[in-house]
Amino acid sequence: MNNLAIHSIERVISALDELTDEYPDLIGAVDFYEEVLPLLEQSWPSLHGLHLDMNEAGDKLRQGVPLLWGEFSTAAGSAPNMELFLTLCRLATEGGNEDGQVLMQTVLNGDVDLRPLLTAALTLDRATLTTTARSLNIELLTIEAILRHLLMPIVRAYSDAFGQALDFAEWRRGYCPVCGDWPLFGELHGRDRLRHLRCGRCTASWRFKRLECIWCGTTKRDELSFLYELAVQTWRVDVCDHCRGYVKTLVSFDPLEADMLLVHDLRTLHMDQLATDAGYKRPFKQPLASP
Ligand SMILES: [Zn+2]
Ligand SMILES: [Zn+2]
Structure with missing residues (x-):
């Protein structure tokens, strides 16, 4: 393991520690990652x-x-x-x-x-x-x-x-072009808010249409909307009323740092709750499976 990697793990672990100050319920998840992260790196x-x-x-x-x-x-x-x-x-x-x-x-x-x-x-x-x-x-x-x-x-x-x-510029699917997992987050980048999707398993990023459901592919404007909390300007939840699927979305200038994805996921669990309470879910789908 090189020094850069050790440095990165220490930063992630200290960010996880800070999370438990704000969200004591996360202590179990944080303990898990503090033990597993160095092993993942090795x-x-x-x-x-x-x-x-x-x-x-x-x-x-x-x-x-x-x-x-x-x-x-x-x-x-x-x-x-x-x-x-x-x-x-x-x-x-x-x-x-x-x-x-x-x-x-x-x-x-x-x-x-x-x-x-x-x-x-x-x-x-x-x-x-x-x-x-x-x-x-x-x-x-x-x-x-x-x-x-x-x-x-x-x-x-x-x-x-x-x-x-590869830049995955031609990839137009909702699932990851490298490992096939469904995205952990959407990200709206820059002034133009170009939509990217972000894999939580391999951390790959790829472009996706702004107005399209990642799960069912609907592009009907009246079926696509988002949920948000007034106090949280940078995060929202994109939801689809056709399939009832959702994905958490960050509005930011730059892409999220790969090593920090899990920290952001834990920090925004209340957004998952917001979506679940409103009747949305992350549906299970196998990419490429016959419907
Ligand atoms: Zn992936
Ligand atoms: Zn949908």
């Missing part, structure tokens, strides 16, 4: 020698296929980091249920292979994860949360590499 795979075929990448993006999909099982650096996995399982168990322990034992016994599970998590293949969760008699949400964090350093490393080579 699990960052080396993609030395990564070769990106620009024609192939262009074809995938034109077809709406996230770059990592279909490549992941053989991709460099995609082996799960076991120390991170064991820590995530332990923390899930400390959170009060035994599911993390069950998953850990099953993997350590060799009864379940993590690689195909990671591929299923990458492609938001909830059917496969549900089958595994049922066979182990554990909660789907636990297995999804563990795999999501286990994926993060891998997809983030790829996202950084791809982001330097």
Whole structure:
């Protein structure tokens, strides 16, 4: 780990600490990240020698296929980091249920292979994860949360590499062009308030139409609006009355710093509550799945 990375983690951790002064309820989430963040950083795979075929990448993006999909099982650096996995399982168990322990034992016994599970998590293949969760008699949400964090350093490393080579200017989908996750935030940048979407899993950013629902694609003005709190000028929640989906949106001059995305997410949980109370949700959808 280099000095820059250590410096960045320290800044994120001190921002998380400040959050608990304002929102004491966040102490559990903050404790989790304070333990996991240094491990995420250490699990960052080396993609030395990564070769990106620009024609192939262009074809995938034109077809709406996230770059990592279909490549992941053989991709460099995609082996799960076991120390991170064991820590995530332990923390899930400390959170009060035994599911993390069950998953850990099953993997350590060799009864379940993590690689195909990671591929299923990458492609938001909830059917496969549900089958595994049922066979182990554990909660789907636990297995999804563990795999999501286990994926993060891998997809983030790829996202950084791809982001330097590609600008995603032609990408017009609501989900991430690199890893296929749905955006954590919208961001309205600059004086013109150009809309970008921001992936919370790999931190990629891409342009998106200002007046279009990221979830269902409606562009009808009378179905699209936003919720806001008078006291908070910089954040709002974009909502769709066609599918009842929402996404939190930041109005700012510059893009959010990648390492700080989780801090902003926790700091704006009240905006999720605002949306949920008004009957909106982040719907579950698998990109590219038949309707
Ligand atoms: Zn992504
Ligand atoms: Zn919609």
